[in-house]
Amino acid sequence: MGLRRDEAFHWRLEYLEIAMKGPTPLAYEVAVETHIDAGEFQEAITEAERAVSLDSNDPDSHFAMGVALTTAGRHTEAVDSFKRAMRLDPFYQDTLAYGLGIAYFFLFEFEKAANLFERSFKSNPQNFVPLWFLTAAYAHLGRQREAEAAFAKLRELNPQYSYLSSLKYFMNFNNPANLKLLADGLEKAGMR
Numbered sequence: 001m002g003l004r005r006d007e008a009f010h011w012r013l014e015y016l017e018i019a020m021k022g023p024t025p026l027a028y029e030v031a032v033e034t035h036i037d038a039g040e041f042q043e044a045i046t047e048a049e050r051a052v053s054l055d056s057n058d059p060d061s062h063f064a065m066g067v068a069l070t071t072a073g074r075h076t077e078a079v080d081s082f083k084r085a086m087r088l089d090p091f092y093q094d095t096l097a098y099g100l101g102i103a104y105f106f107l108f109e110f111e112k113a114a115n116l117f118e119r120s121f122k123s124n125p126q127n128f129v130p131l132w133f134l135t136a137a138y139a140h141l142g143r144q145r146e147a148e149a150a151f152a153k154l155r156e157l158n159p160q161y162s163y164l165s166s167l168k169y170f171m172n173f174n175n176p177a178n179l180k181l182l183a184d185g186l187e188k189a190g191m192r
Contacts, residue, residue: 025051029064041072041174059089059096066099070106073175078103094123098130101137106178110137128157136185147189 028051035044048068051061066081082100086092101116117134121127131154138147155161173179 023050023054025055025058025061028054029060032064032068036068036071039174041068044068045072045074057088059085059092062088063096063099066103070099070103071173073106073173073178075103075106079107094120094127094130097123098133101130102133105133105137106181108140108181110140113137114141114143126157128154131157132186133182135189135191136182139185139188140181144189147185151189151191 028047031047032044032051035041035047045065045068048061048065051058051064055061062081062085066078066085069075069078069081079100082096082103086096086100089096097116098120101113101120104110104116105113114134114137117130117137120130121134131150135147135150135154138144138150
């Protein structure tokens, strides 16, 4: 039996308190996630700044900054952070492409976003999360057949998928217009 979300959050806070007695970039990166989960976007950015200041060559710190900036609605700055992380780690993981794709998506650069979501999914075909945004990006581009195929793949990999679960998963964006842009894309693709 797994931990409930509130229990896991509680334990994360306890371990984070211990880690902050001798903070590392990783501790600050966890703090970023914790603040985002709590809807504390400026605090998340502050923690990401601390992570970067401890090790400006740590790609994970720049990724955390990109995530904090994206959830705060500062997408242009997020692009810079994600790109910096990619330069520091040329063998970057699919999550970096996915993060950069989200920033481009919210900047209405759907073609760039779709390319990054495709790359992210291709590098880890069991991770269905990029398919939500890929589906929406295709739909915003008017590529209905590809949007439907991405949605079908999402349903295959995640049979418990529901339209509401996808929106709930991404509720931590500070700007409601961002969630609406995602929702509009999903609806254009036929998700409901």
